[in-house]
Amino acid sequence: MRVDALQNATENHAVSSLDPYRARATLLPDTVPNQFASDAADNQSQSVAPMWWETPVSQTIGLAENTMAVDIHSLIEMALVSSPYIQAILTEPQIQRTEITIADAEFDSLSFVESKFVDTNDPVGSRLTTGDNSDRFRDETLSGAAGLRRKTRSGGQFEMSQQAGYQANNSTFLTPNPQGTTRLEFSFTQPLMKDRGTTFNQTRILLARLEVGEINAEVRANLENHLVDVARAYWDLFQARADWLQRSRLLESANHLYQVLLSRKGVDSHQRQILRAGVAVAGRRSDLIRAEARIRNAQSRLRMLTGSEQLRFAHHQELTPQDQPFTIPVELSLRESVFTALEHRADINQSIRKIQSTTARVGAARNQVLPRLDLILSSYIAGLDGNRSSLRAFENQFSDGRPTYAAGFLFELPAGNRASRARLNRSRLEMTRAMYEFQQTTEVAFAEVEIAARETQTAFAEMMVKQQSIVAQKREVDYLQQRWELLPDPNESAVLLIDDLLDAQERLADEERAYVNAQVAYVMSWVNLRRAMGMLLRFDYFSTQDVTGQPNAAAVQSPVDRDSPDQLYGSDSFDEDTLMGSWFGLYDESEDGS
Structure with a gap:
């Protein structure tokens, strides 16, 4: 069919239009320069000790009588199957494909x-009408x-x-x-x-086909955004529960201190010490109330994003996250990440489709x-x-x-x-505009991949430093606790010692919360990197036998066939297995990163 040959010709031209950007990508460094990330990577052989809240965060904390275990895999599957938003945007390509049939039906035979x-x-x-009288x-x-x-x-x-x-x-x-x-x-x-x-x-058939490609790229981008929101909501839930546990322990510490001071009232504790500890208890209890509200808000957001009936009627259930943030560094190649983005990003695909459409319109306008x-x-x-x-x-x-x-x-x-x-003239101007938009889109891809790769390494380095901060701050808390309990200095104000201990406990809780934030930032940096590379919803480099893998270094570094139009446009089939396959490669229950 001539329209197939024409479309293949335009796609081959689109593939060649990326050649200058591929040549530019070869000049990029293979790794992201980051001194702090490099220093943290030098210590990657040291295993990250599990934190005390990692096990309790996956268990009930008493917010509801019933619990429901959730993980990234199940939530993504629920969203893909049940989310009204996803089901709505998945109908867009089907709607647009009817335009192909409508355009081709112009050549159907018409019987009358x-x-x-x-x-x-x-x-x-006139007698000439009848010829008689x-x-x-x-x-x-x-x-x-x-x-x-x-x-x-x-x-x-x-x-x-x-x-x-x-x-x-x-x-x-x-x-x-x-x-x-x-x-x-x-x-x-x-x-x-x-x-x-x-x-x-x-031409109308070709434009309808190209429009399907544009819609597919737009749908893919919308799917990525929604599933990233689901992932973000899951880690918000994890973050809120960890914060609740940390605030709960902080409240217990203040309450224990308050009870000890209260029991020793009239012996060796002063009224001001008791008042200071009471203020700390009240303030930490209010923080705990806010932390509980954050948990419930995160659960509500997950119910909304997934649209699952299983969660929709789970208002009186406590959702317990089972997936833990991974703490394994994965080497990545900036050069190959940019190559992958050029081949697979939805916005680049969409820009190329627009160039093809305007080129076809220019040809039609020349005929007219x-x-x-x-x-x-x-x-x-x-x-x-x-x-x-x-x-x-x-x-x-x-x-x-x-x-x-x-x-x-x-x-x-x-x-x-x-x-x-x-x-x-208008069609030619539209083509010029499409070319400039393509150049801008490609520049955005370069910048976003570089930023996302740098953020990934920075997030890992930040996480390692936050862990060291927790260890140092814990030592200070233990030291002040021992001084207060065992070796009080008669020359030091007892009230100041209580203040120092309470402040140190607050700083420890802040460091623990900052560590969880860094963990979540590291997880989401991988999600954002794969989205920047255009690989978030692709199944090309993932083995179906390892759908629960850590961030796959081979997937990040694998070169692609840069001469194949299929690699440029990929599959436009948004079936459930393909969509979930890409996401299941982001997380792993194992700790060896294999």
């Missing part, structure tokens, strides 16, 4: 049948036609029709009277300049600038018989006489042809 009966009774104003002209005419019309893919208009009817009146000029008539007629009009050729006449020159051919055979017998007339049309034929040309050119030239 028409008939008409006319009973005329007019006054006679009749004062009224009475005429009965029945006519009918059946035939076929079709537009060819080269632009021609073909019509074949069989006409039949009879006529009877009181005129002496009608012979025979009554009479049956038939006519078999053929006509064909072929444009020779304007509107000529399969390329022009199938030409003058109209049409070849017109027609022929018919006719039959006649008396006694209103159309059947005998039909037989006679093939046996009596010979066919009548006609041939001619139609030439048409508007003075100045301004409208067609303006449309051509």
